[in-house]
Amino acid sequence: MVSKWFVRKAHTLSFESSVNELWEIMSHWKERVVFITDAVEDKIVAYIRNTDVMPFLHDPEWEKRQVRELPFHTDLTYFQREADVLDFFKVFGEEVVLVQDQEGKPEGYLQREDILYYLLTSQSAHTDWMRSLLNSIPMGILITDPEGRIENFNAEVVRMVRVVPEKIRDTRANELLDPHIFRKVINNGEVILNQIIMTDSMAVLADFAPIRDQHAHITGAIIVLQDLPFIEKMALEMEAVKNLNTDLQGILSSIYDEILVLDEKGVLLRYSGSLIKDFWANDKEQLIGLNLMELEDEGTFFTAIVKKVMERMRKVSVTQKSSSGKNVLAVGNPIVDESGRLERIVIALRDITETVMLKEELLQAKKMSAQYKQELEHLRDQQQSAKQRQLIYASSKMEKLMNYIRKVAKSSSTVLLTGESGVGKEVFARTIYEWGARRSQPFVKVNCGAIPETLLESELFGYEKGAFTGASTSGKPGYFRMAHKGVLFLDEIAELPLGLQVKLLRVLQEREMIPLGGSEVVEVDVQIIAATNKNLERMVEEGLFREDLYYRLTVIPIVIPPLRERPEDIPLISLHFLHTFNEKYERSTQLSQDALDVLEAYSWPGNVRELQNIIERLVVTADEELIEAHHISPMLKKEKKRKFKERLTKIMPLKEATRAMEEQLISMAMDEYKTTSLAAKMLGVSQSTISRKYQEIQEKRSRGEQVGFKG
């Protein structure tokens, strides 16, 4: 049974009471604890300590605050008035215990030291094991009379104050500890907590409280001691953690502009560094505790990042432009526990405005440099091709073709150049451009076969500024826009993928196009000159080339004859190349008539390009200045030799057999050596003989007669 005098009065307030009222009760009654009642249920539901209130006293507005705003404690322990010693043991260690009557109504409360005092002074059967219990706790407990004589103590006291048990009873607590504090407790009834007492032999943290009798007279003091080195160690550890935290904050602030730490639901727990203000409508103090997922309606990108990190459970990097034009990179990372469950989300933000600007400038500079390089190459190319562009011919076939081209060049109609590989289609295209009205405008060459299919569309039609990356880089104009008002030479047009053929057709028909990623139609005024060595008609039949595009391209078809069909051009072209390469390699080589004959007699499957290459090789490798036929022959591709099979399967007149053999030998020699002089040399007869006999053979052939042995 708890005696009435032992129970303290429980002062109560409601949640709506002001902090001022609370503080007045605590000051006036010297109460460490005030209870809070629930207005609806009319019962005590929480309590507040004076130490909970103290931090708020610095706030100038504290008086106006409500009790509800303070940190209160709901962990209440109840205790029946009829309780015995065992019940006291059950609540031993509790800070505050509410005492109820039989009907459960509160009669008052007990503090921790009240329970301790009861247990220490109780003369019951439980006293021995109660003492054992007190001896086992890691705190020193002393009971004294008003003069400081030590009446009771536990084993920890002996260890902490370093005095043998026999001497403790002769020692006064006020002398052992702090006489000034002890006097205050005894004289004024004050409870004094957390006093550091250090002497040569001990270092303790002491709590002092008065002991009162049933008349509220002070009959002594209870002193609770805690080992200071232990507390100090803990404090030092806490300080170290605090310092580490400060260092970490400093480091993080230096590395990134802003770091946000959120819990697994998206609630902002803390941030480091100064916030990038553009993204926050609220003051930074108000942001702690805010769930960023709730900002969805405000359109902030944080919500999207948090959502994405939660969904993917892996890193998410996002760039965003702020309201003031800052470029910000935000990287969201999930932090998971051992079981893989999301624990935290860390979002690191960095202002990358300068980096983006520098990158843009660098890219721009690179593009400009590439453009200048291209222009320089174009100029060099023009210079070079102006030298090589001369169309050299003597044949009537070419004369006729050039007259036709002169007429064609006057118009801006689409031209399709066809001819075998190496006939010089680009030279013809440039000639049309040079002779045409667009010669002061750009000539842009695109090799449709040399650009990867994935790139061809953007190369031809370009793409819009910042259309795909969100960055403010300039787009790409594309070849069509580059050739505006000029000529676009589409070499190897047969290589154009079917998908792009449709787009090209649209440009040819409508004279307009839409760049990639763009939405606006761009008008283009371009003359198209297309070229191919493929048979487009056959490709149309095979479904490899669009018929409508084919007809759109063949407005003016020009067929360039292969070199073998105009052999009279070969000596002239050969001498032109000889002159060019002599200049280039600083040589002064010449071609003998035999050499020219060999060149003229050859079929040139690789056309002018092959002829050019052979002459270059001859100029570079020639040991002597005069290039003879025998220098050339090994370089030419061996043509399929006419097969002369011996048909001597029966007896025939000797004269007839001799003539057939002679025809066969002369034909073989002419196929191999091309000229009558060389063939004569090889067969060991005069050139006039060979010349005469070979002419007879040719005539026989033209009459359709068999040469050599009859089959």
Added chain:
Amino acid sequence: MSRLVLKDEIIARLAGTIQQISCQTGEYVQEGETLFVLVSQEGETIPVISRVSGKVGELEVELGEDVIAGMILTVVYME
């Protein structure tokens, strides 16, 4: 002396779903090449193009994944 390598982020301009991935990590891509195809929430098909030539870095998204506006899909390391 090591050469400065500039990286260019490939960014989804709009929120949407990755419909096509046309590049691989380590692959060399050309300026103007389509690396991803995105279908926006409005159903618009948007090619995401590289504005530089270089090597593709780690892919940050998978086929069919929803992306948010401004999200970095990969980076291209310019030479």
